[in-house]
Amino acid sequence: MASQRGEGETTTTPAEPADRERARAIPEAAVARLAVYLRVLSGMADQGVTAVSSEELSQAAGVNAAKLRKDLSYIGSYGTRGVGYDVEVLVSHIERILGLTRNHSVAVVGIGNLGHALANYGGFPGRGFPVTALFDVDEDLVGIPVGGIPVSHIDDITAVCLEREVSIGVIATPPPAAQSVCDRLVSAGVQCILNFAPVVLQVPDNVEVRKVDLAVEMQILSFHVARRADEAASVSVGNNGLGVDGMVIRP
Amino acid sequence: MASQRGEGETTTTPAEPADRERARAIPEAAVARLAVYLRVLSGMADQGVTAVSSEELSQAAGVNAAKLRKDLSYIGSYGTRGVGYDVEVLVSHIERILGLTRNHSVAVVGIGNLGHALANYGGFPGRGFPVTALFDVDEDLVGIPVGGIPVSHIDDITAVCLEREVSIGVIATPPPAAQSVCDRLVSAGVQCILNFAPVVLQVPDNVEVRKVDLAVEMQILSFHVARRADEAASVSVGNNGLGVDGMVIRP
């Protein structure tokens, strides 16, 4: 399940003038970077910068200059050879491609520590994502405003989501509740979900899920710590094939 | 800056018995999945499951079975053909590879909404990551315990990090403070950083940074919403090359 991509039918249209077709072809990784470029560019615009070269922008975004140019080429050719890019122009084109010309109503489910933090972000960093609904199972929380929005009961999720045209659902519940909440969001017509619960969600093919997993992030860092320690050990001690694992702490 | 990989010297050692050399070869993407497998396996162990096949485990983890076996092959051959994997054995081997046999002391910098949430996670999901230090600039917060740990002032970051042997630093400050905090963490000897601030951090090559960027995640979802809307429009209306962007809401 979850094959993500649509089937064949790629070479059916002979010539594409619209960038709608283009959008389909942008690699996921490039989309993530476009969002970063957008933030950097917005910061530059705020400081009165009007033009920027791929070299400058790529350094500020922490990527290779060639990669940046290729990423921008996915959304069209909006630079001037010999000069660079107009900041304003680039900003508005990236916003258009990312769909930020339209507001996306966000619902946060699970008003614990994390849910509070998310609700209080207030329209999410980089605006365009107004939080319009909060949900929790706890009756005591219902009606209490968090970040300006009163908490609704989770049983009302379908009605409220439809009414407020929620397009993105954020799951910040404990792990056991996550799948159930997800199912309810999906049946309420939400097609994009951001999941903070450490659970692998099962969803229909037409729903997009992105996962933010603190534990996984920490463990990836842990892996690098261990790798470093091992390398240091094998350099200073030499390759005896045993190393620091001699003092294993069994879990 | 930030070339990530070490230089050549790969084929210098003729035969490698140690899995230290193996660790270096594990693809980053596979490491992330190993962490997921570990969580699923831990859950199974808690439910008394003792053996599992690659098919079952891969379904629970939401990945392809072949990919799972390849991932596991990176850390060695610990399955039994015709039977499957012993859950306990697999858990302990993944923990060893990820460096979870040792505790990693965590410091959280920036005790705002998010910092509070992180501190209250209490040792982070999936244990092994005790939060041992909290920092903030706000004098009023200093000394107040959050999640059982009293907040220290950020000026004491070097001393406290060294004393408590912090190996992972978590940045949950406002964007403008992030780079400065990062620099201080690095000079305190912290080599792994988890960054929640929407800023591209500049670090020396020996420091590993992972980024969790809410805005980027939202914008990626936004992109998919837009793509869907476009596809729906082009199916129902036809390819007129204009579509929903007719009603642009300028930011």
Next chain:
DNA sequence: CCGACTTTGTGCATGCGTTCACAAGCGGTA
């Protein structure tokens, strides 16, 4: 002890993403 069945481990092909390198194109200058 042997044969049939099951599941792992992996060589190989495929596809995606990154990087290189250079031609095309534009502004400035004489």
Next chain:
DNA sequence: TACCGCTTGTGAACGCATGCACAAAGTCGG
């Protein structure tokens, strides 16, 4: 107007990751 230098945009090569398909290796039943 014609040339020069600079920067973009992209074709092509490379490398990594994914998925397939099968041999190797083990268990179980007779």
